[in-house]
Amino acid sequence: MAYDFSNLRVLIVDDNRFMRETVEAILESIGIGTVYHAQNAEEGFAMTRDRQPDVIISDWDMEPGDGITLVKWLRLDENSPDRYIPVIMLTGFSERKRVVEARDSGVTEFLAKPVSTKSMYARLMSIIDQPRPFIRTDTYFGPDRRRRADGKYKGRERRQNKEVFLV
Amino acid sequence: MAEENHGNVKIERPPNRLAEKVPKTGGKTVQQAVADADRAIQRLSKDYDRHLADDMVALENYMAAVKKAPTTANLKTLFRLVHNIRGQAATFGFPLITEVGRSLCLYLLETEDESEVNVALIEQHVNALRVIYREKIEGQGDRLSREVVDALMKAVETQTSRHQ
Numbered sequence: 001m002a003y004d005f006s007n008l009r010v011l012i013v014d015d016n017r018f019m020r021e022t023v024e025a026i027l028e029s030i031g032i033g034t035v036y037h038a039q040n041a042e043e044g045f046a047m048t049r050d051r052q053p054d055v056i057i058s059d060w061d062m063e064p065g066d067g068i069t070l071v072k073w074l075r076l077d078e079n080s081p082d083r084y085i086p087v088i089m090l091t092g093f094s095e096r097k098r099v100v101e102a103r104d105s106g107v108t109e110f111l112a113k114p115v116s117t118k119s120m121y122a123r124l125m126s127i128i129d130q131p132r133p134f135i136r137t138d139t140y141f142g143p144d145r146r147r148r149a150d151g152k153y154k155g156r157e158r159r160q161n162k163e164v165f166l167v
Numbered sequence: 168m169a170e171e172n173h174g175n176v177k178i179e180r181p182p183n184r185l186a187e188k189v190p191k192t193g194g195k196t197v198q199q200a201v202a203d204a205d206r207a208i209q210r211l212s213k214d215y216d217r218h219l220a221d222d223m224v225a226l227e228n229y230m231a232a233v234k235k236a237p238t239t240a241n242l243k244t245l246f247r248l249v250h251n252i253r254g255q256a257a258t259f260g261f262p263l264i265t266e267v268g269r270s271l272c273l274y275l276l277e278t279e280d281e282s283e284v285n286v287a288l289i290e291q292h293v294n295a296l297r298v299i300y301r302e303k304i305e306g307q308g309d310r311l312s313r314e315v316v317d318a319l320m321k322a323v324e325t326q327t328s329r330h331q
Binding site: 001002003004005006007008016018019021022025026028029030031054055059061063084086090092093095113114115117118121122127128129131133134135136137138144 | 175176177178179180181183184185186188189190191192193194195196197199200201203204205206207208210211214215218247250251253254255256257258262265269272273276
């Protein structure tokens with residue numbers, strides 16, 4: 001496969017200039033056509049409104065306004081410019097509680113630091129080829145947190161006709 | 168947009184605009200992208216050397232501040248710096264800096280009460296980071312380097328498990 005990403009617009013949100021440049025170099029190598037930068041959640045939200053990127057790649061730990069704050073604003077704020085925009089969260093931590101926190105805030109994909117070109121390409125392919133439906137409940141709005149029907153879900157089944165969407 | 172209702176759960180399927188914008192042919196393969204990225208990272212590496220040198224000076228200063236007063240504010244400043252250092256180091260050939268930095272960040276994240284902070288453990292991490300940088304230990308280093316990194320990670324595991 002040789003995906004042509006030249007029409008894609010990606011927003012990088014990170015408070016570290018050098019990290020933004022590194023991620024941009026990787027995105028340009030992949031062939032991403034347009035890359036925007038923002039330094040924190042507030043700027044990221046404004047850039048999403050003004051530039052309408054297709055995908056956001058955000059660091060988790062930023063100041064002021066971290067990556068989780070940005071995702072929550074995008075998913076839940078009534079003035080959100082794009083509630084469905086895919087957000088790839090960069091993180092150096094894979095501890096379960098951090099993953100659950102990000103997942104429950106509406107993150108689309110994770111990408112572990114240090115960022116590799118191969119994994120970045122794979123996440124973009126996943127977003128394009130396997131877009132997850134969005135789930136709206138009283139307490140959550142975001143991409144379906146059940147990524148696949150592996151039979152491991154042990155919680156109460158809250159959805160009717162589950163076979164319709166557990167694919 | 169397709170929507171389905173399942174009791175209290177509503178499922179929304181927005182149109183896949185990205186699939187329309189990204190043809191599966193005509194671009195670069197993963198292998199081509201990796202090769203191009205390697206060259207781009209190589210070009211950035213000179214800037215990185217200067218950037219890391221500045222960060223190491225800041226690291227020494229921030230550690231001195233923590234030793235003098237291990238306040239939440241000083242610990243947070245140190246965390247921010249180490250977070251940034253570790254996020255980039257492996258990309259530019261210093262995976263041990265990333266590992267030690269990750270261990271220190273994890274410790275600082277898990278230790279929320281400044282009165283319980285182990286300044287000696289923080290300093291051991293900082294000293295290890297400075298040695299790896301000073302000696303330019305690229306890749307996985309030698310056996311001794313590995314043992315030091317493993318010992319630091321083990322110490323953090325022990326300390327943080329006490330807090331849980």
